[in-house]
Amino acid sequence: METFYEVMRRQGISRRSFVKYCSLTATSLGLGPAFVPQIVHAMETKPRTPVLWLHGLECTCCSESFIRSAHPLAKDVVLSMISLDYDDTLMAAAGHQAEAILDEVMTKYKGNYILAVEGNPPLNQEGMSCIIGGKPFVEQLRRVSRDAKAVISWGSCASWGCVQAAKPNPTQATPVHKVIFDKPIIKVPGCPPIAEVMTGVITYMLTFDRIPELDRQGRPKMFYSQRIHDKCYRRPHFDAGQFVEAFDDESARRGYCLYKVGCKGPTTYNACSTTQWNDGTSFPIKAGHGCIGCSEEGFWDKGSFYERLTDLHPFGIEANADRIGGTAAGVVGAAAVAHAAASAVKRAMQKRDEPATEA
Amino acid sequence: MSAYETQGFRLDDSGRRIVVDPVTRIEGHMRCEVNVDSNNVIRNAVSTGTMWRGLEVILRGRDPRDAWAFVERICGVCTGCHALASVRAVEDALGIRIPKNAYLIREIMAKTLQVHDHAVHFYHLHALDWVDVVSALKADPRRTSDLQQLVSPAHPLSSAGYFRDVQNRLRKFVDSGQLGPFMNGYWGSKAYVLPPEANLMAVTHYLEALDLQKDWVKVHTIFGGKNPHPNYLVGGVPCAINLDGDLAAGAPINMERLNFVEARIQEMITFNNNVYLPDVQAIGTLYKAAGWLHGGGLSATNVMDYGTYAKVQDRPETNQLPGGAIVDGNWDDIQPVDPRDPEQVQEFVAHSWYKYADETRGLHPWDGVTEPRYELGARAKGTSTRIEQIDEAAKYSWIKSPRWRGRAMEVGPLARYILGYAHASKGDAHCQRVKEQVDSSAAVINRMFPEALGLPQTQYTVRQLLPTTIGRTLARALESQYCAEMMLEDYREMVANIKAGDTATANVEKWDPATWPAEAKGVGTVAAPRGALGHWIRIKDGRIENYQCVVPTTWNGSPRDAKGQIGAFEASLMNTPMVDPEQPLEILRTLHSFDPCLACSTHVMSPDGRELTRVTVR
Numbered sequence: 022m023e024t025f026y027e028v029m030r031r032q033g034i035s036r037r038s039f040v041k042y043c044s045l046t047a048t049s050l051g052l053g054p055a056f057v058p059q060i061v062h063a064m065e066t067k068p069r070t071p072v073l074w075l076h077g078l079e080c081t082c083c084s085e086s087f088i089r090s091a092h093p094l095a096k097d098v099v100l101s102m103i104s105l106d107y108d109d110t111l112m113a114a115a116g117h118q119a120e121a122i123l124d125e126v127m128t129k130y131k132g133n134y135i136l137a138v139e140g141n142p143p144l145n146q147e148g149m150s151c152i153i154g155g156k157p158f159v160e161q162l163r164r165v166s167r168d169a170k171a172v173i174s175w176g177s178c179a180s181w182g183c184v185q186a187a188k189p190n191p192t193q194a195t196p197v198h199k200v201i202f203d204k205p206i207i208k209v210p211g212c213p214p215i216a217e218v219m220t221g222v223i224t225y226m227l228t229f230d231r232i233p234e235l236d237r238q239g240r241p242k243m244f245y246s247q248r249i250h251d252k253c254y255r256r257p258h259f260d261a262g263q264f265v266e267a268f269d270d271e272s273a274r275r276g277y278c279l280y281k282v283g284c285k286g287p288t289t290y291n292a293c294s295t296t297q298w299n300d301g302t303s304f305p306i307k308a309g310h311g312c313i314g315c316s317e318e319g320f321w322d323k324g325s326f327y328e329r330l331t332d333l334h335p336f337g338i339e340a341n342a343d344r345i346g347g348t349a350a351g352v353v354g355a356a357a358v359a360h361a362a363a364s365a366v367k368r369a370m371q372k373r374d375e376p377a378t379e380a
Numbered sequence: 381m382s383a384y385e386t387q388g389f390r391l392d393d394s395g396r397r398i399v400v401d402p403v404t405r406i407e408g409h410m411r412c413e414v415n416v417d418s419n420n421v422i423r424n425a426v427s428t429g430t431m432w433r434g435l436e437v438i439l440r441g442r443d444p445r446d447a448w449a450f451v452e453r454i455c456g457v458c459t460g461c462h463a464l465a466s467v468r469a470v471e472d473a474l475g476i477r478i479p480k481n482a483y484l485i486r487e488i489m490a491k492t493l494q495v496h497d498h499a500v501h502f503y504h505l506h507a508l509d510w511v512d513v514v515s516a517l518k519a520d521p522r523r524t525s526d527l528q529q530l531v532s533p534a535h536p537l538s539s540a541g542y543f544r545d546v547q548n549r550l551r552k553f554v555d556s557g558q559l560g561p562f563m564n565g566y567w568g569s570k571a572y573v574l575p576p577e578a579n580l581m582a583v584t585h586y587l588e589a590l591d592l593q594k595d596w597v598k599v600h601t602i603f604g605g606k607n608p609h610p611n612y613l614v615g616g617v618p619c620a621i622n623l624d625g626d627l628a629a630g631a632p633i634n635m636e637r638l639n640f641v642e643a644r645i646q647e648m649i650t651f652n653n654n655v656y657l658p659d660v661q662a663i664g665t666l667y668k669a670a671g672w673l674h675g676g677g678l679s680a681t682n683v684m685d686y687g688t689y690a691k692v693q694d695r696p697e698t699n700q701l702p703g704g705a706i707v708d709g710n711w712d713d714i715q716p717v718d719p720r721d722p723e724q725v726q727e728f729v730a731h732s733w734y735k736y737a738d739e740t741r742g743l744h745p746w747d748g749v750t751e752p753r754y755e756l757g758a759r760a761k762g763t764s765t766r767i768e769q770i771d772e773a774a775k776y777s778w779i780k781s782p783r784w785r786g787r788a789m790e791v792g793p794l795a796r797y798i799l800g801y802a803h804a805s806k807g808d809a810h811c812q813r814v815k816e817q818v819d820s821s822a823a824v825i826n827r828m829f830p831e832a833l834g835l836p837q838t839q840y841t842v843r844q845l846l847p848t849t850i851g852r853t854l855a856r857a858l859e860s861q862y863c864a865e866m867m868l869e870d871y872r873e874m875v876a877n878i879k880a881g882d883t884a885t886a887n888v889e890k891w892d893p894a895t896w897p898a899e900a901k902g903v904g905t906v907a908a909p910r911g912a913l914g915h916w917i918r919i920k921d922g923r924i925e926n927y928q929c930v931v932p933t934t935w936n937g938s939p940r941d942a943k944g945q946i947g948a949f950e951a952s953l954m955n956t957p958m959v960d961p962e963q964p965l966e967i968l969r970t971l972h973s974f975d976p977c978l979a980c981s982t983h984v985m986s987p988d989g990r991e992l993t994r995v996t997v998r
Contacts, residue, residue: 082456
């Protein structure tokens, strides 16, 4: 069995660089230097954990995001970290040869494989608006979950339902946790989730052989315990009352805050403003469009993406985001920051029908 | 059914039935059944879309300015093309003209998607139909290096040591016994004809492409903030330009961002020229030499596209991939296609899991009706939730059957390249590059590569080479190359435009719904990676009244219509011999050559206000 360390060594990477990689991994996972030896040990010795990646009703954006991971590279995850034994988007086999793999892995690695789910099962039309091997997807999902060690709900479809579950949800598309009740489920929401968040969650699980700490809604705290707004580079403009009033106005060109053109950053828990997208290249706000809140439950049914948030009450940004996000953001520091923000939001709210030049 | 003739094919379901479900390495979910005769030649083909999401039902009553985000989620593989079709449809309905920079940025984003989607399709979804991964272990790295330098002298990653490293990694991977995505593949099948060295070269590029594709999409990240699913905007693009004014460093587009984009464009050009196109030409040459010129199907006769990549904004006569319809294989007669004409594009449901009042008739998308009705035919085997065999005489797919003037059409890069070639042959100055690319590839495949590889030279004409599975795969590579080249021109034109003093990126005159008419309707078309894409919208009192998409895989993957005409997937499989029907490699190879996208193809809406909450299964 080839370990990750052996792979790196064979590619001409020195032990020194390997250890450096491990400490970078620790940093990107938000871990202290004390964890580096643990990561080194795991990378040197662990065999690859089988992953069965099922697809329900979805658009494949999660898979597409996953293959864009820069650190680690998707190539190294698939060849050296996990054993991606079933993923109908990438696998060579089809038809009954593909389906046979599920049985084989479920038997051979009983209780030791990870089930990753992209998309969700529809329950209307007898479940037959998503058919795999002639049968409803929900059957395959239930069957494969039975002997899984843990379940990862990739993206907003598996985590919340996402676009096909938006009103009136014609297929009764249902998130994974409402179909599977007896397994630990890690929700990694977003439409899609950030690539490095996906591989970060997986490498954390493999490295430490445990599930990352989750918030009350089942999301890993390591990536979902901060709002976009909390760490947004445009936050100083929000605090200063400097807002974009219309797309392509002078304020848009200066990179002012997008709150008034609908940005959902204040109520969205995700790592976009820190980890950023596509190898840290940018994120929606930096590219001039407000956050649409794609990692939040039911974000499709919360009004237009261009309406400013109107359910923020005085001092309510904190309480409200908590209600929506369900995460206890009771850390003193965070609360202080949010408090400062709330006054600016309050100002903005009070004058929302006037041209916003207030500061 | 037994047997009948349609579109020049004789369908006969008397032979042994083969079922492939799921068809893997596609977007979404699909099933395919074929009948083979006693010589294992396919004599009947049945393609079933096995998912339905009802997205347009969900759009009804929403803000048209939000629609792009919903429909973008139709597909995360061809990400952005539905968003583009949507903003175009809304702008068409409301009479909004977007600024030139916005037009060019959208063009660059659309072409970036073509390059990314085509390359990822070829290497990560399609290659394993041509390339035997396990055979690559037997390759001589030195001879692989020779082969690489022969097919692509400019590619720097070509040393024997480089290929040996990849081979070692692959060997350890295979020896581990954990084959991951390569588990249960059809390795060793006689349907694979490449020598081990070509297999090793292709596997190496599978990994190279996987590493590089993540960088190309950063063009979307710069302009749209993320990928997959970058942000769009009705009226233009959300990324404002500020090159040298106050706070330019924090602006969406500044000099650093522009330089970043240009660097990615250059990388795409290099990869297409050095790796992607030579690989496809080499594989095409070797499979052609083995006599494998199957899979043409409808492309030999009926192809269509709406036309795209206008050199001059809003002037379709300058399209660099011009549209139209060719029927009955008459390349000299290109008929105009008008998505607004109620007599041209129509959808039928006689064999789809939907219900019309009169199922012998088709409906134009602006007047479309969709009422799901899942039911299996009397001859189906199994039960409604345990299908063993489909009955294609009845309803059998979640995909509708779009037709152009009543005919089944093939859409996609091959359709666009046949049209482009035909237009160029008639003298259209804006698409001469298409003809040049096709003619030069034909020369490479007929003469140059065979000569270099010690194979017999051939004299196939373009009309023989293009309408095949190989031709479909080649057209995609050529389109990728062409798009990367056009993108660089778009980029330079944008820089020149900015230099001339125009930095506008959005037209917000009609942003406020109060400025809209009470009722409006519009169409947006896009050359999506998989073919002709159209979105039709009706707006009433500032809200979406009706939204309909007719997408490429709906055209290609359509089931039979009321007249029994088969769709492009089904036609392409006809008369293909299989080495071993137990191993459906030939079926996968040809289906994958269309790059099926099932999430795209299977969502429709009811314009009559009916809530589609539950469907009773008979």
